[in-house]
Amino acid sequence: MRLDKYLSEMGCGTRSELKKNIKSGLVTVDGVVVKDPGTKVAENSEVTYRGETVTYEEYTYYMLNKPAGVISASEDSREETVVDLIDETKRKDLFPAGRLDRDTEGLLIITNDGELAHRLLSPKHHVDKKYFAILDGKADDNDVEVFREGIVLPDGLACLPADLDILSVDTESETSRIEITIREGKFHQIKRMFSAVGMEVIYLKRLTMGPLSLDPDLAPGEYRRLTDDEISVLKSV
Numbered sequence: 001m002r003l004d005k006y007l008s009e010m011g012c013g014t015r016s017e018l019k020k021n022i023k024s025g026l027v028t029v030d031g032v033v034v035k036d037p038g039t040k041v042a043e044n045s046e047v048t049y050r051g052e053t054v055t056y057e058e059y060t061y062y063m064l065n066k067p068a069g070v071i072s073a074s075e076d077s078r079e080e081t082v083v084d085l086i087d088e089t090k091r092k093d094l095f096p097a098g099r100l101d102r103d104t105e106g107l108l109i110i111t112n113d114g115e116l117a118h119r120l121l122s123p124k125h126h127v128d129k130k131y132f133a134i135l136d137g138k139a140d141d142n143d144v145e146v147f148r149e150g151i152v153l154p155d156g157l158a159c160l161p162a163d164l165d166i167l168s169v170d171t172e173s174e175t176s177r178i179e180i181t182i183r184e185g186k187f188h189q190i191k192r193m194f195s196a197v198g199m200e201v202i203y204l205k206r207l208t209m210g211p212l213s214l215d216p217d218l219a220p221g222e223y224r225r226l227t228d229d230e231i232s233v234l235k236s237v
C-alpha cells in the first residue's frame, strides 16, 4: 500500500496534507525518513508520523448513534450517509453492518469486517435486536400476546416471536412508549408489525444488537471505537 494511503486510512490526515508532510520529512518507515508519498509499505512496516508510531489495523469497528435524517449506506452522491459521519478515518472500505430507516436513530456498527457483519445479519443466527419506540396508539396485553406468538403481516409474512414490553401508555394523547426485541431484520419490520395491529411508530431507536448495547454517552451523530471486549463478545455471537 502507498505510504500516504496507509497514513490517511489510519486517520492521520487527508492525502494532500500527508503528501506535503511526507515530503517535508515528518514520516519514517522502519527507522528511515521517507520523502516519497508513493513509497510502498507493508501492513507490518514500522511507520511513524511526527514521532508517533502509527500501527496499521486490518479491521476497524465503530459504534455509531445514528441520527435521524441520514441513510444507512456507505456512499451516496446526493445524501449524507452513516459512513460520512465517521470523520476520524479516511478508510474507504467501511460499511454499516445492517440498516436502519432514515428516520430511525440508535445503535449501528460501522466496520470493514465483512465476516462479522455477515454473522450478525445472517437470518440463520437470529441475533436479538432491542428497540425503543413511541407509538401512536394504546398498546395493550393483547398486542404483547400477538407479538409473542409471532404475528403474520397482512402480506402473509410470518414474523418470529417478539418480546413487547409496554413501558407506559398516555391515555390523553393515546400514545405508548414501548421496548420490543426482534430476532430478524426484515424491511421496515417494526413499523410493519405495529401497523398490522393498528398503530403507527412515531419514533424508533435501536438500543442493542446481540450482546452490544448503545453507549448512553453517545448523542445522536456521535460515534466511538468499539473496545476490545465489545469486539470479542460480538465475534462470539
Ligand code: URA
Binding pocket: 099, 100, 101, 102, 104, 187, 188, 189, 190, 191, 192, 204
Ligand atoms: N424496523 C423498522 O421498521 N425500521 C428500522 O429502522 C428498524 C427496524
